[in-house]
Amino acid sequence: MSTPSRTPLILDTSVLTAVARGDADIIALVQEYDARGQPIVIPALAIAGASLDIRGEEGDDLLAGLELLEVVTVAPLNGAEQAARLAHLVARTGLDPWDAHVAAIADVAICPILTLNAAKWEHASADLDDPLRIIEIADPGDQKPGK
Amino acid sequence: MSDRKARLTITVDSHLSAYAEHLVESGHATSVSAAFNEAMAEKAYRDRRRRSLWKAKSEQADPDRVARMMAHIDQQLAQ
Numbered sequence: 001m002s003t004p005s006r007t008p009l010i011l012d013t014s015v016l017t018a019v020a021r022g023d024a025d026i027i028a029l030v031q032e033y034d035a036r037g038q039p040i041v042i043p044a045l046a047i048a049g050a051s052l053d054i055r056g057e058e059g060d061d062l063l064a065g066l067e068l069l070e071v072v073t074v075a076p077l078n079g080a081e082q083a084a085r086l087a088h089l090v091a092r093t094g095l096d097p098w099d100a101h102v103a104a105i106a107d108v109a110i111c112p113i114l115t116l117n118a119a120k121w122e123h124a125s126a127d128l129d130d131p132l133r134i135i136e137i138a139d140p141g142d143q144k145p146g147k
Numbered sequence: 148m149s150d151r152k153a154r155l156t157i158t159v160d161s162h163l164s165a166y167a168e169h170l171v172e173s174g175h176a177t178s179v180s181a182a183f184n185e186a187m188a189e190k191a192y193r194d195r196r197r198r199s200l201w202k203a204k205s206e207q208a209d210p211d212r213v214a215r216m217m218a219h220i221d222q223q224l225a226q
Binding site for chain 1: 193194196197198200201204205206207208209210212213215216217219220223224
């Protein structure tokens with residue numbers, strides 16, 4: 001097993017939606033990062049976006065369970081300046097506010113974004129002065145030959 | 148709930164303090180301490196339930212698939 005990166009990883013809305021949906025493999029993956037001591041940042045608005053996607057008590061409990069992991073820090077949207085920066089990112093990239101909060105934190109903290117949908121981030125990243133570092137969660141075993 | 152109590156000094160938001168006092172005045176709590184004790188007991192219960200839910204979900208995971216996904220992430224991070 002490789003040495004964990006000490007640079008925090010940021011979870012985007014797609015990953016949080018998978019958690020809220022009860023995706024056992026994604027939940028186990030996040031737990032493994034907790035066991036490794038890998039810092040994880042979760043933007044508060046991304047949690048809101050995932051909760052909106054799922055709409056259910058169990059989903060919200062699973063999202064709230066993330067906060068109980070030692071390695072997880074929930075990043076709030078704090079103050080007028082951050083709110084304006086978020087609005088700027090939404091206008092510039094076309095991202096929804098949930099993932100724009102992810103981009104805002106990744107842009108400032110220079111941290112990689114973990115996502116289940118890297119394609120979603122391609123345009124957004126190209127619209128920023130400094131490209132975002134996107135890391136896709138995928139099982140290479142799922143890839144079919146010729147694709 | 149334990150009968151043994153520990154004494155501590157806490158600082159809380161004024162509106163929450165006012166609500167705790169309202170619970171006492173309206174007969175829904177025996178004291179402000181009891182109101183905060185009950186709130187913390189409720190949080191402990193919720194946290195336990197959420198940990199159990201995470202454990203139950205992760206036990207359904209495919210460990211080999213999770214290992215492959217983590218290795219794939221590590222490869223990307225190493226680039």
